[in-house]
Amino acid sequence: MTELIALADGLRAILETNKDDFQRRVTTLEQAVAAVAAGSLHEQLRASAQRDAHKLAGSLGTFGLPRGSDLARELEQRFALPGRPVQSDGEHLANVVGALRGELDAKLADRHPDALDPGGVTRGALVDVTDIARQASDDRELRRAMFETGLAGTEQIAPSSRRILVVDDDPPVRLALAAILADAGYDIRDVGSAREARHVLTHETIDLLLSDVSMPGETGIDLIRYALCEHRETATLLISALEDPGIAQVAMDFGAYGYLSKPVRRTEVLIGVMNALRRRDIEARERATRENLERVVALRTSALSDALQRVEAAATQGRVLQAETIHRWAQSAENREPGIARHVKRVSHYCALLGHAFGLHAESLGLASVLHDVGKLAIPDSILLKPGPLTADERLAIETHAQIGYDMLSGSCSSLLDMAAVIARTHHEKFDGSGYPRGLAGTDIPLEGRIAAVADVFDALTSDRVYRPGWTVQATITSMRSERDKHFDPVVLEAFISSIDEVQAVRSGVRPR
Numbered sequence: 192m193t194e195l196i197a198l199a200d201g202l203r204a205i206l207e208t209n210k211d212d213f214q215r216r217v218t219t220l221e222q223a224v225a226a227v228a229a230g231s232l233h234e235q236l237r238a239s240a241q242r243d244a245h246k247l248a249g250s251l252g253t254f255g256l257p258r259g260s261d262l263a264r265e266l267e268q269r270f271a272l273p274g275r276p277v278q279s280d281g282e283h284l285a286n287v288v289g290a291l292r293g294e295l296d297a298k299l300a301d302r303h304p305d306a307l308d309p310g311g312v313t314r315g316a317l318v319d320v321t322d323i324a325r326q327a328s329d330d331r332e333l334r335r336a337m338f339e340t341g342l343a344g345t346e347q348i349a350p351s352s353r354r355i356l357v358v359d360d361d362p363p364v365r366l367a368l369a370a371i372l373a374d375a376g377y378d379i380r381d382v383g384s385a386r387e388a389r390h391v392l393t394h395e396t397i398d399l400l401l402s403d404v405s406m407p408g409e410t411g412i413d414l415i416r417y418a419l420c421e422h423r424e425t426a427t428l429l430i431s432a433l434e435d436p437g438i439a440q441v442a443m444d445f446g447a448y449g450y451l452s453k454p455v456r457r458t459e460v461l462i463g464v465m466n467a468l469r470r471r472d473i474e475a476r477e478r479a480t481r482e483n484l485e486r487v488v489a490l491r492t493s494a495l496s497d498a499l500q501r502v503e504a505a506a507t508q509g510r511v512l513q514a515e516t517i518h519r520w521a522q523s524a525e526n527r528e529p530g531i532a533r534h535v536k537r538v539s540h541y542c543a544l545l546g547h548a549f550g551l552h553a554e555s556l557g558l559a560s561v562l563h564d565v566g567k568l569a570i571p572d573s574i575l576l577k578p579g580p581l582t583a584d585e586r587l588a589i590e591t592h593a594q595i596g597y598d599m600l601s602g603s604c605s606s607l608l609d610m611a612a613v614i615a616r617t618h619h620e621k622f623d624g625s626g627y628p629r630g631l632a633g634t635d636i637p638l639e640g641r642i643a644a645v646a647d648v649f650d651a652l653t654s655d656r657v658y659r660p661g662w663t664v665q666a667t668i669t670s671m672r673s674e675r676d677k678h679f680d681p682v683v684l685e686a687f688i689s690s691i692d693e694v695q696a697v698r699s700g701v702r703p704r
């Protein structure tokens with residue numbers, strides 16, 4: 192109760208300070224009503240009457256004078272249409288403004304600023320016994336509302352560390368709002384225009400902007416819009432004497448945290464402010480969490496990217512090393528069997544060409560096929576290097592190189608060597624099943640083996656031998672075509688022939704022996 196009486200004292204002092212302002216506004220209204228009766232109301236006086244009635248409606252309501260507020264609002268509506276005659280009989284208007292004058296005089300005349308009785312009841316003050324009782328009730332309502340909205344029991348930041356900027360061109364209302372909020376412990380700044388508010392927002396940290404809507408110059412709507420763009424950390428709350436849901440909707444669409452209608456009650460102000468600040472805190476926490484998360488994601492993405500680059504570099508190095516090792520082997524085989532290095536190199540290129548055409552990994556297929564004859568390492572020189580025709584036994588001995596190559600290459604942890612093993616074992620299989628070592632037929636022969644068969648035979652026929660010169664490409668193609676469906680997979684063979692220009696380019700780059 193002590194705080195409520197202190198608040199009442201504060202409000203009463205504000206009223207006392209603004210007594211002349213109220214009187215002046217009522218006088219304007221009286222002049223306007225008289226002008227209506229005399230038929231001499233001009234536009235300037237009509238606009239002044241509307242503005243003053245509007246301000247009085249908000250002020251009186253806020254100060255607990257609902258009847259005075261209603262009378263002022265009726266007058267505001269009567270003077271609301273610029274350029275049109277006031278549609279009312281002069282007598283009625285005179286009665287309304289007379290009642291307003293009476294209401295105001297009664298309250299102001301009965302005021303004794305320091306008249307508090309021992310029981311703590313403010314006698315004669317604008318905030319009277321009824322107001323005190325209402326405010327006490329408000330406190331209960333406030334606690335209930337806080338409980339229901341989750342404000343009670345949550346981690347609360349001390350109001351004293353919250354700075355609120357109150358913006359209203361009507362000093363009584365502005366000061367009353369400031370008094371209510373200061374009484375609740377908030378740190379208050381108050382200004383009378385949007386221009387001053389912008390200055391404060393720019394130079395001070397403001398937690399909540401509580402702004403009137405209708406102000407001369409820049410409106411509260413525009414001010415809120417500016418704050419939402421330039422000061423996103425500031426919560427925004429609109430307050431207006433205009434009972435217009437459209438304005439409230441516009442404000443909320445902009446992102447305002449709430450909208451209060453004058454006359455506002457203390458409870459409504461405090462709940463509105465607490466809700467707005469709470470929402471601001473939640474949004475600030477969410478923003479901080481999101482920004483922190485984005486930082487963590489960025490850091491981890493960067494670390495992952497670095498790791499991937501290292502893995503990729505290692506893999507690239509591994510592939511280079513693997514390829515180099517295979518080519519070095521092919522080169523060293525040249526010492527034993529002259530021409531073998533260039534043969535396997537061309538076969539490798541042909542296989543890569545066909546692998547690309549059939550959607551295989553061309554690079555791997557090309558590299559694996561280098562090793563297709565690796566089993567010949569086990570064949571004695573007397574057979575392998577024999578210049579003349581081979582006997583049947585010698586041919587059988589030679590044919591073992593396919594299985595021997597497979598045995599040499601299989602069983603590793605390398606998919607490349609696994610593919611090389613398959614090629615080594617199947618590159619002498621024939622499409623009709625008459626090949627070796629297992630007599631596989633058709634698509635039982637792995638595609639890699641069918642490809643290597645075409646590449647190997649083409650290179651063998653177009654290469655010189657000690658017992659014959661190499662065939663021409665055309666003669667070779669003609670011969671191989673006669674082996675469609677017999678030696679060669681027809682689809683693979685035609686794909687190879689249709690790539691003959693690229694095959695020729697490989698031949699001219701890697702000269703036939």
Ligand SMILES: [Fe+2]
Binds near residue numbers: 563618619
């Ligand atoms: Fe072979």
Ligand SMILES: [Fe+2]
Binds near residue numbers: 534647
């Ligand atoms: Fe070969």
